Amino acid sequence: MANDVLPIADTLPKVGAVPEVATDEPKVLVASQWRLMWWKFRKHRLAMVSLVIVFTLYFVAFFAGFFAPNTKDTYSRGYTQAPPQKVHLFDDGKLAPFVYPYDRTTDPRTYERIFTVNKEEKIRLGFFVKGDEYYLGFRGIPVLGKLAVRSNIHLFGPTNPEDPFYPAGADDLGRDILSRLIYGSQISLSVGLVGVFLSLALGVFLGGLSGLVGGWVDNIIQRIIEVLRSVPNIPLWMALATAVPPRWDPVLVYFGITVILSLLGWTGMAREVRGKFLSLREEDFVTAAELDSVPRFRIITRHMIPSFMSHIIASTTLAIPGMILGETALSFLGLGLRTPVVSWGVMLHDTTNIAAISNTPWLLLPGAAVVITVLAFNFLGDGLRDAADPYH
Amino acid sequence: MARYILKRLLYAIPTMWIISILVFITIQLPPGDYVTQMLENMRNLQTGGATWSPEFQEAMRDRYGLNEPVYVQYGKWISNIMLHGDFGYSFQYSEPSENLIKDRIGMTLVVSFASFIFTWMVALPIGILSAVKQYSLADYVFSFIGFLGLATPGFLIALVLMFVAFKYGNASLSGLFSPEYETAPWSVAKVLDLFKHLWIPMIIIGTAGTAGLIRVMRANLLDELHKPYVDAARAKGLPEWKLLIKYPLRHAMNPFVSALAWVLPGLIAGEAIISIVLNLPTTGPVLLEALKQQDMFLAAGFLMLLSLLTVFGMLLSDILLAWVDPRIRYDAM
Numbered sequence: 001m002a003n004d005v006l007p008i009a010d011t012l013p014k015v016g017a018v019p020e021v022a023t024d025e026p027k028v029l030v031a032s033q034w035r036l037m038w039w040k041f042r043k044h045r046l047a048m049v050s051l052v053i054v055f056t057l058y059f060v061a062f063f064a065g066f067f068a069p070n071t072k073d074t075y076s077r078g079y080t081q082a083p084p085q086k087v088h089l090f091d092d093g094k095l096a097p098f099v100y101p102y103d104r105t106t107d108p109r110t111y112e113r114i115f116t117v118n119k120e121e122k123i124r125l126g127f128f129v130k131g132d133e134y135y136l137g138f139r140g141i142p143v144l145g146k147l148a149v150r151s152n153i154h155l156f157g158p159t160n161p162e163d164p165f166y167p168a169g170a171d172d173l174g175r176d177i178l179s180r181l182i183y184g185s186q187i188s189l190s191v192g193l194v195g196v197f198l199s200l201a202l203g204v205f206l207g208g209l210s211g212l213v214g215g216w217v218d219n220i221i222q223r224i225i226e227v228l229r230s231v232p233n234i235p236l237w238m239a240l241a242t243a244v245p246p247r248w249d250p251v252l253v254y255f256g257i258t259v260i261l262s263l264l265g266w267t268g269m270a271r272e273v274r275g276k277f278l279s280l281r282e283e284d285f286v287t288a289a290e291l292d293s294v295p296r297f298r299i300i301t302r303h304m305i306p307s308f309m310s311h312i313i314a315s316t317t318l319a320i321p322g323m324i325l326g327e328t329a330l331s332f333l334g335l336g337l338r339t340p341v342v343s344w345g346v347m348l349h350d351t352t353n354i355a356a357i358s359n360t361p362w363l364l365l366p367g368a369a370v371v372i373t374v375l376a377f378n379f380l381g382d383g384l385r386d387a388a389d390p391y392h
Numbered sequence: 393m394a395r396y397i398l399k400r401l402l403y404a405i406p407t408m409w410i411i412s413i414l415v416f417i418t419i420q421l422p423p424g425d426y427v428t429q430m431l432e433n434m435r436n437l438q439t440g441g442a443t444w445s446p447e448f449q450e451a452m453r454d455r456y457g458l459n460e461p462v463y464v465q466y467g468k469w470i471s472n473i474m475l476h477g478d479f480g481y482s483f484q485y486s487e488p489s490e491n492l493i494k495d496r497i498g499m500t501l502v503v504s505f506a507s508f509i510f511t512w513m514v515a516l517p518i519g520i521l522s523a524v525k526q527y528s529l530a531d532y533v534f535s536f537i538g539f540l541g542l543a544t545p546g547f548l549i550a551l552v553l554m555f556v557a558f559k560y561g562n563a564s565l566s567g568l569f570s571p572e573y574e575t576a577p578w579s580v581a582k583v584l585d586l587f588k589h590l591w592i593p594m595i596i597i598g599t600a601g602t603a604g605l606i607r608v609m610r611a612n613l614l615d616e617l618h619k620p621y622v623d624a625a626r627a628k629g630l631p632e633w634k635l636l637i638k639y640p641l642r643h644a645m646n647p648f649v650s651a652l653a654w655v656l657p658g659l660i661a662g663e664a665i666i667s668i669v670l671n672l673p674t675t676g677p678v679l680l681e682a683l684k685q686q687d688m689f690l691a692a693g694f695l696m697l698l699s700l701l702t703v704f705g706m707l708l709s710d711i712l713l714a715w716v717d718p719r720i721r722y723d724a725m
Contacts, residue, residue: 243418367544
């Protein structure tokens with residue numbers, strides 16, 4: 001395991017210095033564990049694609065204000081429940097993207113809203129246009145929020161900021177679904193990370209305690225894990241989520257929900273850590289370190305933890321989708337986050353009745369975002385898990 | 393075997409006891425109690441200033457023991473359940489909770505069991521097929537569907553299906569019975585009507601579990617298929633299907649059976665949320681309302697019974713595993 005410290009620079013075969021036997025073999029033999037993992041991971045094509053997707057999702061979420069054509073609360077009264085506008089890229093054979101505005105009439109008999117495309121006017125679209133003001137960075141979070149940057153440049157949108165632009169339709173209040181989807185990803189994607197981080201901390205601590213101390217401590221922790229695993233998670237989450245007062249500050253509610261999600265999420269991690277400690281205790285390199293009278297704490301931190309770090313990373317990645325799905329389910333039921341916070345689950349909360357789904361099916365779009373994210377994380381985790389053990 | 397079953401049964405008792413404490417604490421967590429929730433509701437409904445006098449509030453709290461310390465409340469609650477099967481009083485419905493729970497939990501059991509059967513019936517053959525014909529078109533298609541099934545939350549499938557059924561089939565998917573049978577007493581016709589409606593929630597709830605089980609079956613069977621004993625059996629001239637069922641499949645069944653332990657809580661959890669979307673007469677919708685209104689005894693009763701259902705299911709899975717795999721029986725002795 002000590003080969004982590006090998007320099008990574010000389011992986012290219014040096015033609016002059018090494019005679020013609022210099023094939024891939026020596027490279028593999030001297031490569032560090034992380035480098036071997038990377039080589040193995042690279043071969044998993046789906047995992048590589050997923051890595052790119054996940055990275056893109058977080059990138060867009062971080063710069064949400066820039067990528068979203070509107071802010072999450074911009075609304076237009078004439079466009080409530082408007083269907084998605086079709087974006088035309090070419091005008092008269094030239095690249096000049098535009099959309100047609102809608103004319104809204106109300107059916108005098110059924111009061112149904114009817115949107116007709118008004119082909120007389122064109123709403124010109126452009127890149128890097130000026131629009132609503134927004135903040136980039138961690139706004140609303142203490143300390144870090146001070147670093148937020150104000151801007152009003154959007155990646156794309158109508159050249160006249162007053163024009164309505166609804167590429168993915170509008171919700172009941174006439175807000176743009178696409179913009180809300182992008183802003184919602186900030187919450188939905190970070191819940192996964194924060195929740196997993198909390199359950200990782202809990203899991204590694206309790207699992208490590210269980211595996212290292214053993215005896216009655218191990219017994220009690222295993223019992224607790226067994227109990228938590230035999231309670232169906234969604235009903236218990238629902239019960240715990242009702243304990244979060246709706247009048248709390250949104251930031252507090254957010255952390256309350258992530259804590260609730262990780263309260264049940266740590267058990268898998270703890271089991272894994274415990275198992276690893278138990279099996280590593282018997283390994284030769286640990287015995288060798290013990291015989292060299294290396295202090296116990298150092299054996300744990302320098303010898304044991306690095307050797308299963310890769311497994312922990314893989315199972316952490318595989319735990320993120322569960323967190324995202326949990327938050328979505330709770331918010332969908334109206335128990336998790338609530339308006340004015342936007343998350344994918346909060347957006348899906350609008351679709352609870354059949355009338356909403358049949359009249360405005362584009363409200364289901366956040367669901368597609370959830371599926372794509374979860375799929376990407378699953379494939380990424382699978383790839384990492386396969387690569388986690390590069391010596392096989 | 394009998395000793396093993398007894399031992400597992402005894403293990404389940406402390407588990408249930410800890411769960412009962414966990415459930416009761418969880419139910420106590422929300423700030424305030426049913427009385428404050430009622431006052432809040434009255435304020436929201438703007439009942440023209442109608443509210444409960446402080447004396448009446450106190451009387452309510454006294455009557456239902458809401459003023460007592462938590463451990464006293466817990467003691468009363470659990471002993472009433474254990475000794476009299478009395479789950480406490482539902483404030484919302486003004487009725488003993490067990491009456492409400494009884495019907496609902498029965499339907500939950502029916503729906504969960506149906507989903508479970510569906511999960512196994514689908515996952516077993518597809519898992520085998522995917523392993524035997526690895527990298528075939530069918531393998532890819534099923535793997536893709538499997539991954540998609542794992543990634544899609546059940547309530548989303550329910551919503552999409554509801555949309556499709558409404559738009560193209562002009563049918564409503566909600567409920568478990570046709571309107572004419574909803575309040576009718578049980579009869580053969582009602583049971584048949586139930587079966588007509590049951591398949592939709594069954595498929596929706598079962599999808600995630602099915603996807604997971606297919607992967608378990610495929611991975612384990614693949615591990616076994618390339619072992620020398622399979623080659624040996626093939627060399628003896630055993631027909632391929634007989635060989636498959638007799639040797640590698642028996643081995644691969646063990647993890648498949650033990651996977652039950654995690655599929656079951658998932659099914660019951662999934663049932664809770666999908667029943668809310670599809671408005672099934674099971675625990676989900678009532679539990680949600682009870683939690684929101686702080687109808688604590690009703691909510692606690694549901695949570696207890698749902699957990700009991702999972703613990704019991706895991707127990708069954710352990711026993712089943714011991715029956716399939718004799719090694720476990722002997723180890724446990």
